[in-house]
Amino acid sequence: MDTSDTPSVTVTAPQRLRVIKRTGDLVPFDAGKIAVAMRKAFLAVEGDNADAFSRVRDLAEQASAAIEQAFLRRLPDGGTVHIEDIQDQVELALMRAGEQKVARAYVLYREAHARARAEAGDIARPHPSLNVTLADGSTRPLDLGRIDTLVQDACAGLENVDPQRIVEESLKNLYDGVTVDGVSQALMMTARTLVEKEPNYTYVTARLLQDNLRREALSFLGIAEEATYQEMAELYRPAFLAYIERGIAFEQLDPALAEFDLERLGAALDHTRDSAFTYLGLQTLYDRYFLHRDEVRFELPQVMFMRVAMGLALNEDDREARAIEFYDLLSRFDYMASTPTLFNAGTVRSQLSSCYLTTVPDDLDGIYSAIRDNALLSKWAGGLGNDWTPVRALGAWIKGTNGRSQGVVPFLKVVNDTAVAVNQGGKRKGAVCAYLETWHLDIEEFLELRKNTGDDRRRTHDMNTANWVPDLFMKRVFEDAEWTLFSPSTCPDLHDLYGAAFERRYEEYEAMTRTGEITLFKRMPAKDLWRRMLSMLFETGHPWITFKDPCNLRSPQQHAGVVHSSNLCTEITLNTSADEVAVCNLGSINLAAHIIDGELDDAKLKRTVRTAVRMLDNVIDINYYAVPQARRANFRHRPVGLGIMGFQDALYAQDIAYASDAAVAFADRSMEQVSYHAIEASSDLAAERGRYESFDGSLWSQGILPIDSLEKLRLERGESYLDVDTSATLDWAALRDKIADQGMRNSNVMAIAPTATISNICGVSQSIEPTYQNLYVKSNLSGEFTVVNAHLVHDLKARGLWDEVMINDLKYYDGSVQPIERIPDELKTKYATAFEVEPKWLVEAAARRQKWLDQAQSLNLYIKGVSGKKLDVTYRMAWLRGLKTTYYLRALGATSVEKSTVERGTLNAVSNQAPGANAPAPQPPASEPRGVEDFLTGKAGSGSRAPSAGDLDELGCEACQ
Incomplete structure (x- = not known):
C-alpha cells in the first residue's frame, strides 16, 4: 500500500510536478501509482472478487485524478510534493x-511501516548536501x-x-537543487x-511570506x-526612496x-507593523494591490500604506504631517480605505471613489x-x-417611430455584457x-432576469438586480389589497415622488x-407580486x-433631488438625475481595534473617526472623474461613506453573543458614537x-x-407601520448647535x-457580518486559506x-x-454561526444602526431552513x-469542509472551500418546475438551492470595499 513502492502505470501529471521520496530522491509525479495503491488497499480488505474489483477500479481512477488536480491547483506553476x-x-x-x-486499514498499514522504518534506523532525514538554485x-x-x-x-x-x-518539517520537503x-x-x-491547530500560525505564515x-x-x-525582518528596520527607508523614483519613472506614480x-x-x-498581517491579508495585498512592473511587485506593505497616505495628503498644508497621520491609521489597521483608494491613491490616475449611481433616461441616446x-x-x-425606472415598459408607444417599445429588459442584457467586457481595468x-x-x-x-431557464436573450447572468419598493406597496x-403596474411613459412623475405625495398621485393614476x-x-x-x-x-x-x-424621507439632501436607487451593495443612498451621477467615497473603521480591555475606547474611536473623515x-x-456628471455631483454635495468592520470580533472581545440583547445594544451604542464623531468631524472640516x-x-x-x-418617516408612513427604537445617550443638542454655527x-x-x-487585509470579520463558520477554507482570487476562529480556540x-x-x-x-456535546452551552451561544443566528437578531441590530446613519448598510440576511413564511416575516420586519x-x-x-486526518505534510488539511457567496447554487432543472405557491407553502424544499453563503470575498460588492 505504500505508494512509493508501487509499480508505475501511467504518468498523467505534467512533469513540472515531482515527488520527494523519504530518501530525499526526486521522482516524477505518477498518478498511476496512486490508483495502484488504492486498489491494493481495497483488495487487502475486500478480497479478490469481481464486484469489489469493479467498484475499486472506478473509484481509484476517479480519486487519483482528483488528487492530481488538487496538487495542480495548489502548485499551478509546478513544484514538489512529499510522499507523505x-x-x-x-x-x-x-x-x-x-x-x-479501507481507510482505517490504510492508516494502520502506514503506521506499521513507519514503525518498521524507525526500528531499522531508516528515519527520514534531509539530504546531507542540499544546494539551492539561484535565479541565474x-x-x-x-x-x-x-x-x-x-x-x-x-x-x-x-x-x-x-x-x-x-524547520524540521520543511527540510523534509526540500531536495538538492531546490x-x-x-x-x-x-x-x-x-x-x-x-x-x-493553532491560529497564530497564520501570522507565522504571513511573516514567512514577507521573505518572498x-x-x-x-x-x-x-x-x-x-533581507530578514530585523534588517528591514534599516532597509525600508532606502527601499521607499528607490520605489518613489522608479514608480515615477515608470509613469505609475x-x-x-x-x-x-x-x-x-x-x-x-x-517595519514592525509587517508582523500584524494574517496570511490571507498579506497574500491578498501581494496578489491584487501592490504596484508591479512586468509582473514583478516592487511595492512593500508599509510602502503601499505610505503611498496611499501621500496620495490622500497631496492638497494638505502640512503634507508630511498629514501623510504620517494617515499612514499610522492605515498601517495599524484602525481604519482602512476602500479598494479603489488602495489601488490608485498616489498613482497617475487616482480614481479613488467606490460607488457610482446613475439614472437612465427614456430615450435611445440617453440609454446608450x-x-x-x-x-x-x-x-x-x-x-x-x-436606476432604470424611467425607461418605458414593454408595449408602450414610441412617438418617433409610431411603434411599440421592447421595454427595459433588452437594454439590461447590453448592460450585463458591458460589465463583463469592461472588467475594472483588468483587475x-x-x-x-x-x-x-x-x-x-x-x-x-425584471424579477426573472437571473433565472437559468427561459430565453437567454432576456437573462442577465452576470449583473445584479434590485427592487426599489415604495411604502405604498408594502x-x-x-x-391584502390590489396593486397596479404602469409604464413610466404614462405616469413619469411617479419616479420623482415618494411618501404621501407618491401615494396621492399613484391613486390618481x-x-x-x-x-x-x-x-x-x-x-x-399585491401579495401575489410580493410572493414572486x-x-x-x-x-x-x-x-x-x-x-x-x-x-x-430620511435623506439630508431631499431639497436638492431624489434618491432613485441605491448602489451595487445597497449602502449608498444619494440623489441622481440626468445632470448628476452620484459618487460615494468609502472607508471603514475597524471596530475590533477600538475594543480595549473589553470596552469600546471612545477617545481612540473619536481620533480615528476624525482622521478618517478628513481622508475621505x-x-x-483628488479623485479622477471618468464622466463630468460625477465630478459635478461630487463637488456640489461632497458625500462620503464612513462605515465599520470587525463588528463580530468586537462582540467576541466583549464576550457577547451575536444573538443577544447585549449585541443589539452594542450595535446601537457603537454606531451612535461613530455617527456623533463623524458628523462633528465633518462640521469641524466645514469650519476649516x-x-x-x-x-x-x-x-x-x-x-x-x-x-x-x-x-x-413616521409621519409620512403612519404610526402603525414603523416600530423603531429612538433612544440616545450622547449630547446631540450640542452637536446641532455646532452644525447651525x-x-x-x-x-x-x-x-x-x-x-x-479590506477586512481580510486587516484580519477581522467583514463589516457587520456574523461569523460564517468557525473552521473552513476561504477561497478567493488569491488562493485557498484555512480560516479558524481564533477567539473560539482561545476559549476552548x-x-x-x-x-x-475537537479539530476533527x-x-x-x-x-x-x-x-x-463537550462544548459548554455559553460557548455554543457565543460562537453560533451565521445560519445559527435567527435573522431577527440581524434585523434588530441593523435597525439600531440605521437610526444613526444618513445613508444605509449592506445587510445580508442568513436564513437556515428557508420557508415562505420565514422569508415573508423577515422582510416585513425589515421594512x-x-x-x-x-x-x-x-x-x-450543501457544502462542507473535509473530514480529514491532520498530520504532517498536508498543505491545507481543510481543502474544500466554503461556498462562494455571489454565485447562486444550481437551479432546479426545467423538468422540475417549482411554483411560487409551492415555495411559499414550504413544499419547495430547503434553502440549498438559494445562493450559498460563505466566503464573501468574491462578491460584486468588492467594488465598494
Whole structure:
C-alpha cells in the first residue's frame, strides 16, 4: 500500500510536478501509482472478487485524478510534493468515498511501516548536501542558519508556535537543487498546515511570506538581494526612496509624490507593523494591490500604506504631517480605505471613489450614453448602481417611430455584457446593479432576469438586480389589497415622488385606469407580486429588496433631488438625475481595534473617526472623474461613506453573543458614537474648509440629524407601520448647535459597506457580518486559506478542550459547535454561526444602526431552513423596523469542509472551500418546475438551492470595499 513502492502505470501529471521520496530522491509525479495503491488497499480488505474489483477500479481512477488536480491547483506553476502528502490525500479520498474500513486499514498499514522504518534506523532525514538554485542558474549550499533566523523571526512574540517543528518539517520537503522560492514555499506550506491547530500560525505564515516579498521588491529596486525582518528596520527607508523614483519613472506614480520630504516619510515607516498581517491579508495585498512592473511587485506593505497616505495628503498644508497621520491609521489597521483608494491613491490616475449611481433616461441616446458611462466608470474600478425606472415598459408607444417599445429588459442584457467586457481595468470583474421600482410594468420580467431557464436573450447572468419598493406597496401587502403596474411613459412623475405625495398621485393614476384614460396597465393582488419577489430572491438571489421611501424621507439632501436607487451593495443612498451621477467615497473603521480591555475606547474611536473623515473628504478633491456628471455631483454635495468592520470580533472581545440583547445594544451604542464623531468631524472640516455647496435647505441646515429624521418617516408612513427604537445617550443638542454655527463639509457622512477584501487585509470579520463558520477554507482570487476562529480556540484552550478530536469534530460538523456535546452551552451561544443566528437578531441590530446613519448598510440576511413564511416575516420586519435596504439573502448551501486526518505534510488539511457567496447554487432543472405557491407553502424544499453563503470575498460588492 505504500505508494512509493508501487509499480508505475501511467504518468498523467505534467512533469513540472515531482515527488520527494523519504530518501530525499526526486521522482516524477505518477498518478498511476496512486490508483495502484488504492486498489491494493481495497483488495487487502475486500478480497479478490469481481464486484469489489469493479467498484475499486472506478473509484481509484476517479480519486487519483482528483488528487492530481488538487496538487495542480495548489502548485499551478509546478513544484514538489512529499510522499507523505500523497498518502494523506489517499486517506482523504477513501474517507470521502465512505470507505471507512479501507481507510482505517490504510492508516494502520502506514503506521506499521513507519514503525518498521524507525526500528531499522531508516528515519527520514534531509539530504546531507542540499544546494539551492539561484535565479541565474548558479547554486549555493542551503543556508540553514538563515532558515533558522527567518523562522525564529516569524514566530517571535507568538504563543503556542514551534519554530523547530517548522524547520524540521520543511527540510523534509526540500531536495538538492531546490530553488530559492522553493525553500520559501516549503516553509510557508509547513506553517499553513498548522493553522487549524493553532491560529497564530497564520501570522507565522504571513511573516514567512514577507521573505518572498522582500526578495522580489528589494532586488528589483537594487537595494538588496534579500533581507530578514530585523534588517528591514534599516532597509525600508532606502527601499521607499528607490520605489518613489522608479514608480515615477515608470509613469505609475504621480510625480507630485517626489515633492514630499521623502526622508521624513521614509523615517516614519515602521517595519514592525509587517508582523500584524494574517496570511490571507498579506497574500491578498501581494496578489491584487501592490504596484508591479512586468509582473514583478516592487511595492512593500508599509510602502503601499505610505503611498496611499501621500496620495490622500497631496492638497494638505502640512503634507508630511498629514501623510504620517494617515499612514499610522492605515498601517495599524484602525481604519482602512476602500479598494479603489488602495489601488490608485498616489498613482497617475487616482480614481479613488467606490460607488457610482446613475439614472437612465427614456430615450435611445440617453440609454446608450448611460451604458457608455457604465463602461468608463467600470474601467477605473467603480461599482455601479443604475436606476432604470424611467425607461418605458414593454408595449408602450414610441412617438418617433409610431411603434411599440421592447421595454427595459433588452437594454439590461447590453448592460450585463458591458460589465463583463469592461472588467475594472483588468483587475476585477465589472460590477453593476440595476434598480426598478415595483410599480413598473416590466417588473415581473425584471424579477426573472437571473433565472437559468427561459430565453437567454432576456437573462442577465452576470449583473445584479434590485427592487426599489415604495411604502405604498408594502402597505398594500399588509392590507391584502390590489396593486397596479404602469409604464413610466404614462405616469413619469411617479419616479420623482415618494411618501404621501407618491401615494396621492399613484391613486390618481389608478383612478385613470378605471375611467379609460390609461389603458396600458396591469392590476394584480399585491401579495401575489410580493410572493414572486420573495420566490425569485430565494431561487436566484435577486432582485434584492430595497425601500424607496425611507431612503428619501430620511435623506439630508431631499431639497436638492431624489434618491432613485441605491448602489451595487445597497449602502449608498444619494440623489441622481440626468445632470448628476452620484459618487460615494468609502472607508471603514475597524471596530475590533477600538475594543480595549473589553470596552469600546471612545477617545481612540473619536481620533480615528476624525482622521478618517478628513481622508475621505480629501478623496473628493483628488479623485479622477471618468464622466463630468460625477465630478459635478461630487463637488456640489461632497458625500462620503464612513462605515465599520470587525463588528463580530468586537462582540467576541466583549464576550457577547451575536444573538443577544447585549449585541443589539452594542450595535446601537457603537454606531451612535461613530455617527456623533463623524458628523462633528465633518462640521469641524466645514469650519476649516467651508460648507458644501448645497448645504442650505438640507436637513442639516434645519437642525435635523439622522436620528431626528425618523420622525419624518413616521409621519409620512403612519404610526402603525414603523416600530423603531429612538433612544440616545450622547449630547446631540450640542452637536446641532455646532452644525447651525459651522455647517457641514459633507452632505452625507456614513454608509456601512461590505468590506469584502479590506477586512481580510486587516484580519477581522467583514463589516457587520456574523461569523460564517468557525473552521473552513476561504477561497478567493488569491488562493485557498484555512480560516479558524481564533477567539473560539482561545476559549476552548482556556477550558482544556482544544485537541485533535475537537479539530476533527469541527470539520465533521462544518465549523459548527452546536452538535459537539463537550462544548459548554455559553460557548455554543457565543460562537453560533451565521445560519445559527435567527435573522431577527440581524434585523434588530441593523435597525439600531440605521437610526444613526444618513445613508444605509449592506445587510445580508442568513436564513437556515428557508420557508415562505420565514422569508415573508423577515422582510416585513425589515421594512417595519425602518431599514432602508437589504442585500443578499443567504440560505445554507450543501457544502462542507473535509473530514480529514491532520498530520504532517498536508498543505491545507481543510481543502474544500466554503461556498462562494455571489454565485447562486444550481437551479432546479426545467423538468422540475417549482411554483411560487409551492415555495411559499414550504413544499419547495430547503434553502440549498438559494445562493450559498460563505466566503464573501468574491462578491460584486468588492467594488465598494
